Every structure is written in C-alpha cells, then in structure tokens.
Amino acid sequence: MTPDFLYGTAWKEERTAALTELALRSGFRGIDTANQRRHYFEAGVGQGLAAAYRAGIVTRADLFLQTKYTYQPGQDHRLPYDPDADLSTQVAQSLASSLEHLDTDHVDSYVLHGPASGQGWTHYDSEVWTAMVRERDAGRARLLGVSNVSLRHLQQLMDSGAATPAFVQNRCFARVGWDREVRAFCAKWKIVYQGFSLLTANVEALRHPVLADIAARHRATPAQVVFGFARAVGMLPLTGTTDAAHMREDLASRALSLDRDEVQAIESVAVAGGPGGR
Numbered sequence: 001m002t003p004d005f006l007y008g009t010a011w012k013e014e015r016t017a018a019l020t021e022l023a024l025r026s027g028f029r030g031i032d033t034a035n036q037r038r039h040y041f042e043a044g045v046g047q048g049l050a051a052a053y054r055a056g057i058v059t060r061a062d063l064f065l066q067t068k069y070t071y072q073p074g075q076d077h078r079l080p081y082d083p084d085a086d087l088s089t090q091v092a093q094s095l096a097s098s099l100e101h102l103d104t105d106h107v108d109s110y111v112l113h114g115p116a117s118g119q120g121w122t123h124y125d126s127e128v129w130t131a132m133v134r135e136r137d138a139g140r141a142r143l144l145g146v147s148n149v150s151l152r153h154l155q156q157l158m159d160s161g162a163a164t165p166a167f168v169q170n171r172c173f174a175r176v177g178w179d180r181e182v183r184a185f186c187a188k189w190k191i192v193y194q195g196f197s198l199l200t201a202n203v204e205a206l207r208h209p210v211l212a213d214i215a216a217r218h219r220a221t222p223a224q225v226v227f228g229f230a231r232a233v234g235m236l237p238l239t240g241t242t243d244a245a246h247m248r249e250d251l252a253s254r255a256l257s258l259d260r261d262e263v264q265a266i267e268s269v270a271v272a273g274g275p276g277g278r
C-alpha cells in the first residue's frame, strides 16, 4: 500500500542512518531515496532500516521503499553502474545495487530521477523506461515513477505507448499553481503526484495571510496547512526534515481536515503569488 507521507533522505550524509531510523520511530512508513551518492547516502538508509528492524519498530512488510535511477550527468564519480554499459544495463546494475544497499529483494517504487533532456521525452528515456518495466515485471520493483517532469514529458511518454507511471515526483511551486497542469494530467491518468520542496520552494506562500488565517483557525502551523492542502488535493507529500519535532508536526498534519473553501483559497494563493500576479 502507498503511505500518506514520504520521508525524504536527501542531503543527510553521515546522519542518514540515524535520521531514517528516527523517521521510522516517529511513524513514517514511506522512505524516498536514490542511488545517487552525490545527494543521497542510500547505504546509510539501509543501515537505518536495519536498525529499525532490529529494534522491532517495523518489518520490511510495513514499509514502502522508493529509490531512483539517475543518469550519469546527475551523478558524481561515485557511480552505481558501469558508465560504459548501455542504459538498460545501467538500470539493472543501479537497481541491483539499491537492493543490496536496502537489503531487500524488491523496492515498492522505482523512479526515473529525471528525463535526459528538459525539452522532452527522448529515446534515451524510452530505453530506460523499458528497462525499468523489465525490472518491474521481474518483481524487483512493484511500481514505477518519473521525476522532474513537465507536462510535455508526460504527454510524450504516454504518446509513446509505454507503460503509464504509477507516480510523478515533482518540485511543487505555488507560483505555478502548485504544479496544477501536471497534477491535472496525473489525476486524469490516475497517477499519484508526489510533491517535494513544498516548504522550501514556497517560502512566500507560507507567509501569506491566507495561510496564516487557516493555520490559526486549525491551531496548526503554516507548514502543516501546506501538507494538509497537499493531501486534500490528492498529492502524496514528502518531507526531509532533520528535526524530531518537525517530524511529529508533519505527521500530525494528517489529522488536519481543510474544507473546500480553504483548499480553494490556498489554490488561489498560488495564482496571486504567480508570475505577473499581485
């Protein structure tokens, strides 16, 4: 089952294991990582999982583990595959290495970290996607996703006749209507939209009086309102907080129930704060 919150493990370096374990102790059951040593320490995530298993906090079956395949330009010298191998082989090697890091025989979701070009879906992406489908069919990944995609990428992926992704993971900017176009596309195709940088990309929106009013009404923080809004519009939010109190605060946002007018008002903050708005 897909959880209602994902704990993100980027940028935690030597604290990755301890923070992953803390997130599980705090109640997170979904973990997002990537086999991209430049920004993630996936083996550290595995150490955190192992500690949580040993402590009896969770079992593998309780968890939703998501990792990613990252093209070479997104990596540093610490590659999880042979750079001279073809892309299909790289995908297989990268996932095999992830399974080893996470000490599991499958991940719950395998995500293409970003398409090869910002301009559109290329034949490189098609090759990688086909290899990812092969991994899914072999049982090493339950579901597949794509990240850092535009509407154009998604339309071209679908037009190629390839398998529909289960997930889209995007940075969610309030100034572009909280990624409204991509979210609408996802809703149409029953793709779950995972939103990241909900707080860091939307500092202005978080300070907006509309958010402050709603937060005060619910005795919640603006951050909780943003996560509550995300869920109300069908998003699966990510948080990568390193703070135990923020972990509790973020999880507590699941109890927040915003009414239709409040959700609409937050959608409109997006418009007001958008380019040319206000």
Ligand SMILES: NC(=O)c1ccc[n+]([C@@H]2O[C@H](COP(=O)([O-])OP(=O)(O)OC[C@H]3O[C@@H](n4cnc5c(N)ncnc54)[C@H](OP(=O)(O)O)[C@@H]3O)[C@@H](O)[C@H]2O)c1
Residues within 6 Å of the ligand: 007, 008, 009, 010, 011, 032, 033, 113, 147, 148, 169, 196, 197, 198, 199, 200, 223, 224, 238, 239, 240, 241, 242, 243, 246, 247, 249, 250
């Ligand atoms: N697909 C991609 O390309 C991609 C790119 C970026 C991120 N991601 C994923 O998304 C995850 C989350 O990244 P993010 O960009 O959303 O940023 P983030 O790592 O969640 O950073 C949130 C920032 O806001 C602060 N903060 C303040 N109040 C908070 C609260 N109540 N709850 C949470 N944070 C609070 C945090 O500080 P404290 O630590 O002090 O709480 C932190 O500095 C990453 O770990 C990664 O898994 C994916």
